[in-house]
Amino acid sequence: MNTQSNAMPESPRDSQINDSQVIAPAVISTTRPLYWSVRRELWENRSIYIAPLAVAALILFGFLISTIHLPDKMRAAAALNPMQQHELIEQPYNFAALLIMGTTFIVGVFYCLDALHGERRDRSILLWKSLPVSDLTTVLSKASIPLMVLPLLTFAIIVATQWIMLLLSTAVLLGSGRSVATLWTQLSLFQMWLMLLYHLLAVHALYYAPFYGWLLLVSGWARRAAFLWAGLPLLAIGVVEKIAFNTSHFADMLGSRFSGGAEAGAVTAPGSVLMHPLTLLTLGKFLSSPGLWIGLAVFAAFLAAAVRLRRYQGPI
Amino acid sequence: MACIEARGLRKAFGTTIALDGVNLRVEEGRILGLIGPNGAGKTTALNAILGLTPYQGELNVLGRDPWTARDQLMRDVCFIADVAVLPRWMRVSQALDYVAGVHPRFDRAKAEGFLAKTTIRRASKVRELSKGMVTQLHLALVMAIDAKLLVLDEPTLGLDILYRKQFYDSLLNDYFDRSRTIVVTTHQVEEIQHVLTDVMFINRGRIVFDCSMEELESRYLEVMVHPEQVAAARALKPMHERQMLGRSILLFDRVDRQQLAGLFADPGDLRTPSIADLFVAVIGDQVGQAQGAVR
Numbered sequence A: 001m002n003t004q005s006n007a008m009p010e011s012p013r014d015s016q017i018n019d020s021q022v023i024a025p026a027v028i029s030t031t032r033p034l035y036w037s038v039r040r041e042l043w044e045n046r047s048i049y050i051a052p053l054a055v056a057a058l059i060l061f062g063f064l065i066s067t068i069h070l071p072d073k074m075r076a077a078a079a080l081n082p083m084q085q086h087e088l089i090e091q092p093y094n095f096a097a098l099l100i101m102g103t104t105f106i107v108g109v110f111y112c113l114d115a116l117h118g119e120r121r122d123r124s125i126l127l128w129k130s131l132p133v134s135d136l137t138t139v140l141s142k143a144s145i146p147l148m149v150l151p152l153l154t155f156a157i158i159v160a161t162q163w164i165m166l167l168l169s170t171a172v173l174l175g176s177g178r179s180v181a182t183l184w185t186q187l188s189l190f191q192m193w194l195m196l197l198y199h200l201l202a203v204h205a206l207y208y209a210p211f212y213g214w215l216l217l218v219s220g221w222a223r224r225a226a227f228l229w230a231g232l233p234l235l236a237i238g239v240v241e242k243i244a245f246n247t248s249h250f251a252d253m254l255g256s257r258f259s260g261g262a263e264a265g266a267v268t269a270p271g272s273v274l275m276h277p278l279t280l281l282t283l284g285k286f287l288s289s290p291g292l293w294i295g296l297a298v299f300a301a302f303l304a305a306a307v308r309l310r311r312y313q314g315p316i
Numbered sequence B: 001m002a003c004i005e006a007r008g009l010r011k012a013f014g015t016t017i018a019l020d021g022v023n024l025r026v027e028e029g030r031i032l033g034l035i036g037p038n039g040a041g042k043t044t045a046l047n048a049i050l051g052l053t054p055y056q057g058e059l060n061v062l063g064r065d066p067w068t069a070r071d072q073l074m075r076d077v078c079f080i081a082d083v084a085v086l087p088r089w090m091r092v093s094q095a096l097d098y099v100a101g102v103h104p105r106f107d108r109a110k111a112e113g114f115l116a117k118t119t120i121r122r123a124s125k126v127r128e129l130s131k132g133m134v135t136q137l138h139l140a141l142v143m144a145i146d147a148k149l150l151v152l153d154e155p156t157l158g159l160d161i162l163y164r165k166q167f168y169d170s171l172l173n174d175y176f177d178r179s180r181t182i183v184v185t186t187h188q189v190e191e192i193q194h195v196l197t198d199v200m201f202i203n204r205g206r207i208v209f210d211c212s213m214e215e216l217e218s219r220y221l222e223v224m225v226h227p228e229q230v231a232a233a234r235a236l237k238p239m240h241e242r243q244m245l246g247r248s249i250l251l252f253d254r255v256d257r258q259q260l261a262g263l264f265a266d267p268g269d270l271r272t273p274s275i276a277d278l279f280v281a282v283i284g285d286q287v288g289q290a291q292g293a294v295r
Helices: A002-007 A012-027 A031-044 A047-078 A082-121 A135-175 A181-186 A189-207 A209-221 A226-245 A249-258 A261-268 A276-287 A290-312 B042-049 B092-102 B108-116 B131-143 B161-175 B213-219 B227-234 B257-263 B275-283 B290-294
Strands: B002-013 B016-027 B031-035 B056-061 B077-080 B149-153 B181-185 B198-203 B206-212 B220-225 B240-244 B247-253
Touching (some): A047 A082, A082 A189, A082 A209, A082 A226, A189 A276, A209 A226, A209 A249, A209 A290, B002 B042, B016 B181, B016 B198, B016 B206, B031 B275, B042 B056, B042 B181, B092 B131, B131 B161, B206 B275, B213 B220, B220 B257
Antiparallel strands (some): B002 B016, B002 B056
8 A cells, every 4th residue: 555655646546545544444343244234134035024023913813803702711711720720821822932933933944045045146246245245244144144133033023922912911801891810920921031032042043053054054055956955965864874874863963953952942942831040050051061062063164164155156 | 556466367167277377467547448259268357356266376456365355355446247236126225325334435425426317216126227227326336435446347238328338438537537447348349449548358368468558559550452552561461451342451560650651642541440450350360250259
């Protein structure tokens, strides 16, 4: 830079350029491209929030119709013991949470499979690569969608949905002149939300991370049919293992990973009752489990490979 | 300091050699036209310069190695690839927001100013714009970036003549100054001849012709002669000869202007060849369909 301005000191443009060079690094920090890249992903993939919102709306619509029977249901509940009451009342709330979580999981899978494939297919990779955003930043922004954006969004939508469900029930019960005491005492929403947040962050973000990493890698590598490339190699490994050794460790491993693993999943499965201190206990156990850290290491390896791949790749 | 400097640049795709030891040097403040037939290695050369493809040999762009430092290099380099690459889902306002968000040298007001001269609306999606408008939008984004090097790979492909003319006019009037460098490849050579300061021909992965426009004007001379004068003209060793309307057109490199003018009196028959004519003379013999390529 200096040799340049020395070579042409008479040009006023040069000093101007040098000024902006000095200012530039301060203006754009390293996180700014990441922030804007994540926003760009949300602009492009509106299904990330539209799909769970649509499912939430559907749930609320169904729930609204079901409130016709709510006074009768509460009357029937009064005859049950507290444990059964609790289950009966919580049931629609858990179902709503499960449905929304399932939706965002599917959205996350399809998002990842398209993330590094779509930009090559529509040639827009040439535009993204013409801007000062590194491949690492781009891949990280794409990985942050299933690992951060989706879990937090899922949490917010479930909380809002369950809250509206509770308000609807309360309004209906009050309207029919019944007491809301049973509903409010048996429905421990805050505890459910705490469990939900833990489940989303521990299982959907951290424990599933290698799945998402694998999907991102495949989407960056496959020229077409990314969905098949994501599934078939896993199937092939399982089949070869079965034929060669008559064992199914690989399939078991995938299955246990998918079900959330012993530490993270079993105790936090939706619907299970868990007290506050126990959650912290599980958290400690979860964080010290080798399964989590092995998974995260595998995820990091997949991500590094995806970054490297993107560097070499142009439009397809 | 040279803006772009390449020595022995090589790149092979399997057994196909795309770049076969390219040496080139582009000084700051030049507008270089890189002309070549299809498959000559133009895009590969540009991709190497832009850090989009690995290569063998030495390459230095604005003091950086493009392959290892693409993201830093892109603060000072802009490029428009051969066809519109703006994603179809994007809104015009989002494109402005995004570039403003990630590019430290982007002047949003300037881009808005360029867009105000067009009929492009902020709320439109790229898919709703015509091809010409997409190019206008991309050019507005790029011209609002205070870059040192602008690379254009067939920027006007598929545009009608009005958009093409407007494209180069705004590039020259609103963007170019002596501190910037532009490298452009195109098949529409005639349209950019007056824009260029330098021209290079690339063929089969090699730079086969490298000349500034001033040099081109002083070195090369074309003369149209009647059949009876052809023998005398040929004695001066023309580099190329073609027929037109029953007369021969001979192209000379470094010939004595006075001598030629003395021999073939009519001054209207002496002229500086166009880049297209030179291209045919230099590359036409090597490539059968070279004429098709310069169209």
